[in-house]
Amino acid sequence: MEWAFADDRPIYAQIVEQIEMGILSGECPAGSALPSVRALALEAEVNPNTVQRAFLELESLGLVRTHRTSGRTVTEDGELVMAVRRRTAQGRVERFLADMRSLGFDAAQAVSLLAEAAGQQGCSVLGSEPKDVR
Amino acid sequence: MDALLDVRGVTKRFGNTVALEHVDLMLGPGRIVGLLGPNGSGKTTLVKLVVGLLTPTQGSVAVAGMPVGTQTKRLVSYLPDRTCFDNRMKVRDCVGLYADFYEDFDIAKAKEMLAALGIEGRAAFRSLSKGMKEKVQLALVMSRKARLYLLDEPIGGVDPAARDYILETIIRNYFEEGTVVISTHLIADVETVLDDVVFLRDGRVERVSSVDAIRESQGKSVDQVFREVFRCC
Amino acid sequence: MLLKLIRHEFKSTARVFLPLFAAAIVLAGVNALLLPIADNMGNSTASTVFDMGVSLIVGLLAVLFFVLVSALPIVVLVVVVIRFYRALGDEGYLWFSLPATASQHLLARTLSALTWCVAAIVVVAASLLLCFSSYGAFGVVSGFLAAAASYGFPIVPVAVMLLILIASATLMSILTFYASIAVAPHISQSRFGGSLVAYLIAQVASSAALTAFLSVASVPGQVMFGSTFYDLQYNYPAFSDYVDKVDSLGIGYEAWLDALLRTDYASSAISLISNISLVLLCAAAVGCLLISVVWYLVSRHFLGRQLNLS
Numbered sequence A: 001m002e003w004a005f006a007d008d009r010p011i012y013a014q015i016v017e018q019i020e021m022g023i024l025s026g027e028c029p030a031g032s033a034l035p036s037v038r039a040l041a042l043e044a045e046v047n048p049n050t051v052q053r054a055f056l057e058l059e060s061l062g063l064v065r066t067h068r069t070s071g072r073t074v075t076e077d078g079e080l081v082m083a084v085r086r087r088t089a090q091g092r093v094e095r096f097l098a099d100m101r102s103l104g105f106d107a108a109q110a111v112s113l114l115a116e117a118a119g120q121q122g123c124s125v126l127g128s129e130p131k132d133v134r
Numbered sequence B: 001m002d003a004l005l006d007v008r009g010v011t012k013r014f015g016n017t018v019a020l021e022h023v024d025l026m027l028g029p030g031r032i033v034g035l036l037g038p039n040g041s042g043k044t045t046l047v048k049l050v051v052g053l054l055t056p057t058q059g060s061v062a063v064a065g066m067p068v069g070t071q072t073k074r075l076v077s078y079l080p081d082r083t084c085f086d087n088r089m090k091v092r093d094c095v096g097l098y099a100d101f102y103e104d105f106d107i108a109k110a111k112e113m114l115a116a117l118g119i120e121g122r123a124a125f126r127s128l129s130k131g132m133k134e135k136v137q138l139a140l141v142m143s144r145k146a147r148l149y150l151l152d153e154p155i156g157g158v159d160p161a162a163r164d165y166i167l168e169t170i171i172r173n174y175f176e177e178g179t180v181v182i183s184t185h186l187i188a189d190v191e192t193v194l195d196d197v198v199f200l201r202d203g204r205v206e207r208v209s210s211v212d213a214i215r216e217s218q219g220k221s222v223d224q225v226f227r228e229v230f231r232c233c
Numbered sequence C: 001m002l003l004k005l006i007r008h009e010f011k012s013t014a015r016v017f018l019p020l021f022a023a024a025i026v027l028a029g030v031n032a033l034l035l036p037i038a039d040n041m042g043n044s045t046a047s048t049v050f051d052m053g054v055s056l057i058v059g060l061l062a063v064l065f066f067v068l069v070s071a072l073p074i075v076v077l078v079v080v081v082i083r084f085y086r087a088l089g090d091e092g093y094l095w096f097s098l099p100a101t102a103s104q105h106l107l108a109r110t111l112s113a114l115t116w117c118v119a120a121i122v123v124v125a126a127s128l129l130l131c132f133s134s135y136g137a138f139g140v141v142s143g144f145l146a147a148a149a150s151y152g153f154p155i156v157p158v159a160v161m162l163l164i165l166i167a168s169a170t171l172m173s174i175l176t177f178y179a180s181i182a183v184a185p186h187i188s189q190s191r192f193g194g195s196l197v198a199y200l201i202a203q204v205a206s207s208a209a210l211t212a213f214l215s216v217a218s219v220p221g222q223v224m225f226g227s228t229f230y231d232l233q234y235n236y237p238a239f240s241d242y243v244d245k246v247d248s249l250g251i252g253y254e255a256w257l258d259a260l261l262r263t264d265y266a267s268s269a270i271s272l273i274s275n276i277s278l279v280l281l282c283a284a285a286v287g288c289l290l291i292s293v294v295w296y297l298v299s300r301h302f303l304g305r306q307l308n309l310s
Helices: A011-025 A037-044 A048-061 A078-103 A107-120 B043-051 B091-101 B107-117 B130-142 B160-173 B187-193 B211-218 B222-229 C002-043 C049-087 C102-131 C137-150 C155-187 C191-217 C219-235 C239-249 C253-261 C264-303
Strands: A064-067 A071-074 B005-014 B017-027 B032-036 B058-063 B076-079 B148-152 B179-184 B196-201 B204-210
Touching (some): A011 A048, A011 A078, A011 B211, A078 A107, B017 B204, B032 B222, B043 B076, B043 B148, B043 B179, B076 B130, B130 B148, B160 B187, C002 C102, C049 C102, C102 C137, C102 C264, C137 C155, C155 C264, C191 C219, C191 C264, C219 C264
Parallel strands (some): B032 B196, B076 B148
Antiparallel strands (some): B005 B017, B005 B058
């Protein structure tokens, strides 16, 4: 994983975000092992305490499980992952709509712009569920 | 439980100059702390006081509950901001010296680190470049299992690859009972590795905070905050 | 920890000094072999270019030897002082981070310095003897000592006292330098300037103190001299009468001297001289030791509680 951190937020939060995205996108498959605190700290060149805090946060979100002997793995709870995916997508949509509003397009105009773009990309519009990502 | 480092009311005067004034600082174990400040703010003076190379004009310094002295020197591993070995010594002599005088020195680890750097034991210290000398000293300092590591300007004047090596070494050697204090004025390079920061200005402690707290409350990196706080004109 | 420091100190210094000592001894041996040869060549009338070349080389070797031998004790002291000066410079960041007390550092360095300085003096004496051995140096020295012993001169006590004095004076020199270097940061921003000033003051103080001490300590000697002199004058016939008597017997100078030295008069004089010498040597040694202790305490104070490494 490539690690690049922005200046304006705590690093542990950014680690959480990036691992979360990895889980949602399928880059970190369900049940796969996460690197150890030390390994991840070395890879990202951050403080081990920071990584520890990020892992604890991910655990409290339910995205990661700790096994006493074998370390940490990505959750296998498909429903939870789906729920997080939805929530994240909703956030993106709301941001998209807000961006469109600031450009002067209302929600209906934003939706038709969206349909146009999706049509150009050869995707079917309206009524489909997001594909299951492997 | 005694704090790992307890600096109380420390003032240090050199003749008419006041290097440190009424400094209070407490550090616990298992943290990587940045001692940040512009040149001349008293960082090196504070570090030397903790090591025992200077004695305070007023106030006291205690490490793990003991006043600075022979006993605390066993617990403190110090990387000075200059070369402290006789140039005619060979690298393996330096290793031998550390092994002889420090009980917590791990010879195997030191040899491994030096081998990874491509430095031979029989190389004379004077034949090494400045950057290499600093890496050797860092390898020796980090091969000790000390309670408190004091690194004075470890990344000043080194190339980026060396800087990465230094940060990696610090991360790799981190353990829960030990605390690493990095004194530097180059904050952007080390910020990701720090837990907490101590700002020093003109011999006084300006601020003590965790990196996360600064980023959360001010939405800026410590480096940016530092530049604002210590803007020079 | 002290033993470790001592061991380390000796190992580092041996690398410098042993080769020098070896060179002195070797040169002494070489000269011992070559000088007689050169002498013999000088005696023959034919002086070829080869002969001149050889005597030139031998001459150079002899000069080299004498230069080395006269410089050796000074070189050793200079090296020792420079090492200590460096140890309080950048190297101090290493040494004073070690878990060792100021006393331990000081004792290790003082012991090593003293050993090498005294060894240098011994090596110089030994190599001089060796160099002139082919001229019968050993014989001359041992003969002299034997003769002195036969006249009742207590060689062993005096020799021992002399060695103790040499060691004490060397110790005092070393510690005067060490104390100056230790105090320097408190005197001036410049370590070198501060050391220099401190040394000048310390040297003057030491000399003054030693002189004062000796003038007091030599009183017993003066008392002894006075009483024995009185004794001699009172109890023995005038020295001049004796001289006349022996003169008239017409014996040679050496026999005369021998006979003179075997008289009671002479033996009293000899024991007087040796006792006074012993007392003075002892007093001087004690004086040096006392001053050494003072400088040791000063150094320890400024390397311990008052350490200020720049």
